Amino acid sequence: MNVETVIVGPFEVNCYIVWGKEKQALVIDPGHDAASLEAALKSNGLTVAAYLLTHGHADHLCALADLHAACPAPFYIHAEDFKWAFGQQNQIQPYYPVPGKPATGFIQPETAEHWTIADLSFQCLETPGHTKGCVCYYFEQEKVIFTGDTLFKGTCGRTDLPGGDGRVLAKSLRKLAALPDDVTVYAGHNESTTIGCEKRTNFFMQQAAR
Numbered sequence: 541m542n543v544e545t546v547i548v549g550p551f552e553v554n555c556y557i558v559w560g561k562e563k564q565a566l567v568i569d570p571g572h573d574a575a576s577l578e579a580a581l582k583s584n585g586l587t588v589a590a591y592l593l594t595h596g597h598a599d600h601l602c603a604l605a606d607l608h609a610a611c612p613a614p615f616y617i618h619a620e621d622f623k624w625a626f627g628q629q630n631q632i633q634p635y636y637p638v639p640g641k642p643a644t645g646f647i648q649p650e651t652a653e654h655w656t657i658a659d660l661s662f663q664c665l666e667t668p669g670h671t672k673g674c675v676c677y678y679f680e681q682e683k684v685i686f687t688g689d690t691l692f693k694g695t696c697g698r699t700d701l702p703g704g705d706g707r708v709l710a711k712s713l714r715k716l717a718a719l720p721d722d723v724t725v726y727a728g729h730n731e732s733t734t735i736g737c738e739k740r741t742n743f744f745m746q747q748a749a750r
């Protein structure tokens with residue numbers, strides 16, 4: 541599995557472009573700057589098979605509508621965040637207008653079933669706490685997880701925004717702590733890490749695992 545990170549927007553969101561042999565990509569959190577994401581897809585010879593959103597915050601999905609117009613594909617976002625992600629309450633001043641919503645393609649990924657898209661298989665783990673509809677996308681075979689704003693290297697997502705809940709987030713971190721230590725964590729901001737490293741060094745992960 542190939543993973544290319546494109547850092548986008550004023551909040552420096554990690555947008556991940558993921559693909560296997562079939563050259564059909566999963567675009568995780570197209571947060572800003574559709575043109576540079578489209579260029580990254582093009583330079584790797586990729587088409588988009590699906591968009592996977594870890595949660596609804598504007599900085600993680602602002603480029604979705606524009607990129608979707610150029611490269612249409614289904615988009616996955618938890619129904620709890622779909623409710624508000626494309627509305628007025630998701631306007632983060634001064635950086636963004638209200639994020640545009642693609643006219644078609646919404647898929648609700650909340651179940652723990654295994655999804656296979658192109659030649660990639662993954663599970664969608666519900667990990668609420670930063671928002672009600674936060675999910676992580678777990679590629680068990682490749683030992684990779686995309687955690688959005690749930691887990692970062694050395695810390696975790698804030699819980700003071702609407703829908704945030706520290707106790708709920710702690711439960712979600714406990715769920716992540718149960719994954720194998722050698723799973724690579726690609727977070728929504730900052731550098732990547734591993735589950736094992738976070739269990740050893742991340743205060744929030746340690747508190748949650750008790």
Ligand SMILES: [Zn+2]
Binds near residue numbers: 595597670689
């Ligand atoms: Zn967020």
Ligand SMILES: [Zn+2]
Binds near residue numbers: 551597599600
């Ligand atoms: Zn974020």
